Amino acid sequence: MAARIAQALDLKQTLVAEAGTGVGKTFAYLVPLLLSGQRALISTATKSLQDQLFLRDLPRLADALQVPARLALLKGRASYLCRHRLTQAENSAQLPDRFAVRALHRVSKWAQGTRSGDLAEIEGLDDRSPVIPLVSSTRDNCLGAECPEYRSCHVMQARREAMAADLVVINHHLFFADLALRDSGVAELLPTVDAAVFDEAHQLVEAGIQFLGVQLSTGQAIDLGRDLLALGLQHARGLEHWNDLQAGIERGARELRLASAGAIREVRGVLKLRWDERSEALAVPLSELAEAALAAVDALARVAETAPDLPKLEQRARALAALCHRFGEDAPADHVRWVDLTPQQARLVESPLDIREMLAQQRQSAPKTWVFTSATLGDDDALSWFTSTTGLEDAELLRVGSPFDYPAHARVWVPARLPLPNASGHPAAVGALAARCASALGGRTFVLTTTLRVLPLVADALLAQAQALGLELKVLVQGSEPRRALLQRYGDGRGCVLVGSQSFWEGIDMPGEALQCVLIDKLPFPPPGDPLVEARVRQLRGQGRNPFEDYFLAEAAVSLKQGAGRLIRTETDRGLLVICDPRLRQMGYGRRLLAALPPMGVVADEAEALGWLDSLAACR
Numbered sequence: 001m002a003a004r005i006a007q008a009l010d011l012k013q014t015l016v017a018e019a020g021t022g023v024g025k026t027f028a029y030l031v032p033l034l035l036s037g038q039r040a041l042i043s044t045a046t047k048s049l050q051d052q053l054f055l056r057d058l059p060r061l062a063d064a065l066q067v068p069a070r071l072a073l074l075k076g077r078a079s080y081l082c083r084h085r086l087t088q089a090e091n092s093a094q095l096p097d098r099f100a101v102r103a104l105h106r107v108s109k110w111a112q113g114t115r116s117g118d119l120a121e122i123e124g125l126d127d128r129s130p131v132i133p134l135v136s137s138t139r140d141n142c143l144g145a146e147c148p149e150y151r152s153c154h155v156m157q158a159r160r161e162a163m164a165a166d167l168v169v170i171n172h173h174l175f176f177a178d179l180a181l182r183d184s185g186v187a188e189l190l191p192t193v194d195a196a197v198f199d200e201a202h203q204l205v206e207a208g209i210q211f212l213g214v215q216l217s218t219g220q221a222i223d224l225g226r227d228l229l230a231l232g233l234q235h236a237r238g239l240e241h242w243n244d245l246q247a248g249i250e251r252g253a254r255e256l257r258l259a260s261a262g263a264i265r266e267v268r269g270v271l272k273l274r275w276d277e278r279s280e281a282l283a284v285p286l287s288e289l290a291e292a293a294l295a296a297v298d299a300l301a302r303v304a305e306t307a308p309d310l311p312k313l314e315q316r317a318r319a320l321a322a323l324c325h326r327f328g329e330d331a332p333a334d335h336v337r338w339v340d341l342t343p344q345q346a347r348l349v350e351s352p353l354d355i356r357e358m359l360a361q362q363r364q365s366a367p368k369t370w371v372f373t374s375a376t377l378g379d380d381d382a383l384s385w386f387t388s389t390t391g392l393e394d395a396e397l398l399r400v401g402s403p404f405d406y407p408a409h410a411r412v413w414v415p416a417r418l419p420l421p422n423a424s425g426h427p428a429a430v431g432a433l434a435a436r437c438a439s440a441l442g443g444r445t446f447v448l449t450t451t452l453r454v455l456p457l458v459a460d461a462l463l464a465q466a467q468a469l470g471l472e473l474k475v476l477v478q479g480s481e482p483r484r485a486l487l488q489r490y491g492d493g494r495g496c497v498l499v500g501s502q503s504f505w506e507g508i509d510m511p512g513e514a515l516q517c518v519l520i521d522k523l524p525f526p527p528p529g530d531p532l533v534e535a536r537v538r539q540l541r542g543q544g545r546n547p548f549e550d551y552f553l554a555e556a557a558v559s560l561k562q563g564a565g566r567l568i569r570t571e572t573d574r575g576l577l578v579i580c581d582p583r584l585r586q587m588g589y590g591r592r593l594l595a596a597l598p599p600m601g602v603v604a605d606e607a608e609a610l611g612w613l614d615s616l617a618a619c620r
Contacts, residue, residue, distance in 0.1 A: 039194050179358065
């Protein structure tokens with residue numbers, strides 16, 4: 001893999017490389033990059049993977065190879081302290097509770113000594129803390145060169161370091177958000193590098209669709225109202241009715257959230273709602289929110305010269321009104337709209353269906369090497385699941401299998417007698433089976449579900465069966481605590497079963513004996529009622545293609561590989577994968593999906609499966 005990447009660097013090629021678990025793909029691209037002496041941009045899926053690359057892998061390799069490379073880390077604005085907004089928050093922020101007060105105090109204390117301004121340095125500061133938006137900037141509220149803290153701005157410092165570096169580490173969200181908004185320096189940086197490498201490239205399309213589109217969220221409106229009140233009272237107290245203006249925007253946001261939810265009263269996670277089922281109900285709230293935003297525009301225009309913060313606030317209010325008007329009209333023909341509903345807010349989204357056009361423009365703009373790599377990019381030799389949605393059908397391809405001995409160390413079992421996934425008793429059957437597997441292992445088990453809805457059903461059945469077996473099991477359920485806390489409580493897996501949905505299917509590394517059994521509740525087909533899925537089906541039919549073969553099966557194969565990838569993480573790991581979906585045995589497409597998995601040994605029935613788990617427990 002390293003040799004092929006070195007060749008791509010020499011010849012300015014585009015390479016799509018799938019590398020199975022354990023290949024060491026990170027070193028396979030970092031070593032040739034460092035030795036080439038070329039300037040490069042490396043993008044990965046998450047901020048935590050960014051930190052791992054920048055703080056651990058790159059320095060170790062640069063030292064081992066004795067390459068004096070200048071390295072830089074570049075994140076989005078929300079990751080950096082804004083000293084100007086910190087001062088504002090200390091003086092006038094309305095904090096929701098004592099925990100937020102303590103968090104702001106910790107940020108203030110840390111700010112006195114930080115060099116990078118990266119909020120990830122503050123141990124224990126939750127990504128969802130209400131303090132983070134108060135002490136970081138956005139494109140809308142940044143004052144730029146007019147800011148009193150401009151000379152010490154951490155965002156500008158990070159951009160300067162990136163422009164001077166040999167290797168810059170970013171993330172996919174930043175890459176697309178910046179190309180759409182030109183807000184974080186990537187658009188200026190990309191033409192100056194010789195190579196761009198995208199790790200965890202299977203997440204690229206989803207990130208691109210999210211950030212290349214247009215969004216209007218009720219949270220965005222509430223943030224505007226909060227800043228309007230705070231800055232209005234600070235700089236122009238008594239000149240306008242700031243409380244009334246904020247109340248109007250907040251009322252508009254609340255009505256928009258209620259209209260989006262309709263009859264839905266309880267939301268767990270993110271619900272995707274069809275636009276055509278909501279657009280009529282959203283028309284009036286959108287119009288009222290636009291009216292409230294324009295009232296703020298008029299008020300801010302009258303006091304704009306009072307302080308540099310106020311013209312930026314006026315621009316934000318104007319942009320909010322424009323978004324309301326946009327979503328009040330029909331979407332462009334090649335875009336799809338939907339509503340994301342969460343417990344906190346509603347988000348109206350308009351998005352392209354793929355990233356083909358954007359990537360084509362970037363590849364044509366300047367000759368450079370492009371490398372896209374992941375453990376899962378498709379289930380055929382053409383890697384068409386990935387290349388067809390990115391426009392990379394002309395790329396060089398490489399598929400490298402895992403070095404792990406799956407036939408000796410892993411087994412896969414498809415129970416024949418479970419109810420079908422659409423049967424009411426299926427979640428309970430999965431939970432009971434998980435308890436029997438965990439009983440043989442003494443915990444050390446994950447149950448991965450395709451939906452949040454079944455989590456409590458599986459967990460309740462699991463606990464009931466464990467009690468019937470006289471087994472003390474600690475059942476950890478996604479949503480009861482933050483993901484990091486759940487994984488810390490799971491620890492070495494002894495006596496523990498973790499029941500999780502989408503956020504536990506990938507990016508979880510539990511090597512050794514901590515995780516020796518993974519149950520997947522059913523085949524992870526895309527949900528047919530999802531607006532984005534429906535739009536892709538229409539697109540494929542319009543092209544004369546078969547949506548089930550070309551989309552549903554390909555998506556399920558990739559997701560299945562991701563879920564199965566939690567099981568075997570090192571050369572010595574051993575385990576059992578249980579796919580609790582009888583359709584794998586009954587339907588013709590089952591062979592294609594099983595073939596997409598690593599070459600594990602197959603067990604025939606529950607007695608053989610539990611015997612395999614007993615043997616794993618006995619080896620400890």
